[in-house]
Amino acid sequence: MNDGWNIVVCVKQVPDADDVTIDPDTGTLNRSDAPAVLNKPDHNAVESALALRDAVGGTVTAVTMGPPPASAVLQAAVAAGADGGVLLTDRAFGGSDTWPTSLALARAAEELDADVVICGEESTDSSTGQVPPGIAAHNGWAQLTYTESLDPRPDEGVLVGTRDVEGGYERVATALPVVVAMVFGANDPRPAGLHRKIFAETEFEPVQWTAADLGIEDRVGLVNSPTKVGGMDTASPVERERTRVDSVEALYDHLAEVL
């Protein structure tokens, strides 16, 4: 393991969450055609992958699953410093919930002979956090979710992660391969270098794999997704008084009723 680790970083394209607000009267989203961007927590995953490569050597390969335009997030990872990118793209993947999605990423990680797979904490558009442990489970690998920092021990073939647990933290040593999910905000992502950025935008072409390339064409997509959306209801907006007061005294009087 002294020639470095194969590091795979999983990234996802999501609608930009920053300018989305709720209309208080209808309870619907004011989404103003939010542009598609790299899932924010994935920036921390990319940074961790690059920092790990700095520490132990090896390569960083970004992987995403989605239609061809999703390769934009691979480009972002390459601009930040990833060595290459793989796009898992196939109509067969359509409608996949977290079970087949984590299978596809797990198979890709296997194909890439990954030592470490790094993901973001969760995606901002579906926020389940289920894909990283799902990848680990599909491959029977170790997992480190809610990880704040990584301490690689390449001589022992061990990765130590500090995990955020309720009420504190824990340090866990895992055998390789291991799937890591970094806590959102765990690090300060480095800015993309100019040359790398130009390379990503002009020369970089992702490798493309289909479900058949991964040998899972019969195990993905809507039909292999255990969960089905049974219905969507507009969440009834929480009724609020929306009373403006113009003095602290008036505010206190209202609060006195509550307290």
Next chain:
Amino acid sequence: MSAASGPGIDVADYRDVWVFVEQHEGEAAPVSWELLAKGRELADETGESLVALVVGDGVAHLAEEAVARGADRALLADDPVFEPYRADPYGEQFRALVEARKPSIVLIGGTHTGRDFAGRVAVPAHAGLTADCTELAVDEEGLLLASRPTFGGSAMATIKCPAHRPQMATVRAGVFDAGEPAEPTENAADAVESVEVVVAEEDTLSTVLERVVGGVVDITDADVIVAGGAGCEGDVTPLVELAEALGGEVAATRAAVEEGWVEPARQVGQTGKTVRPQLYIAAGISGAVQHLEGMNGSDVVVAVNTDPNAPIFEHADYGIVGDLHEVLPALTAMVREKQEVAA
């Protein structure tokens, strides 16, 4: 509907409602008992048994407490390999139990540990897993209806799992009521079944080197929360003093936590905690959907913001336009004054 692909199971073989009793060092996570109370309702509706799954080292007392709290039975996997929690031995034990006993529904707390566990164990079972549900019900066929707010909390999506089992859901702490704790009855132990431990230490993939917990506040228990956002501009003293005067806790938005003004354990919102206090004072908080999602269940919301157009005012019962560094200290003084009069 049959399982067209996947494991090709017969869903009729699966029955009972299981609740995973999350525990650390023999102490149950509060969400475990909240789920047990909810699981009781679901099991009564489907006419099935409520089964508590207790995994740990020296945790028979929790299995008995689960029975006292309404579980028909408890399955106990008691072994040193299960303390502290690790995903791989817990996952392997769970896989074996699901294969052998075929539960229909499994409820798990939406803590970091619970989500780590749920995400791992759903895969080998080819189970349907719905994260962070805020409503759980069963339909006339006994299917679990797991509802969760979709992105931004603007809509509720109801997720079903028609052809796969078990039907799994995680639920955050504070969503359901735990009910009153009960004294273990004398025959509670009779309803506890020790199961075969299928994991050996040498087969595990990870080692916990160190675990440091305690001394961190749990804001989900607080009746009053004074929360700050970007408007704090580095000074959270007004929040701390008002929270003290009201006997409440300080909380914060992601922005304030990222600035390092408030510790991460106090973060409210999508990547933080969900809170439902009687009173939530949002000071210097604009009202991003990611934050609203974590506090929309509060009984009364007060907004303090310099920007009269801040969205938070639309989601508050009482709003005052002003600088929190002036409004909060004035409010604190008033609260203290009345307390002194009352004393």
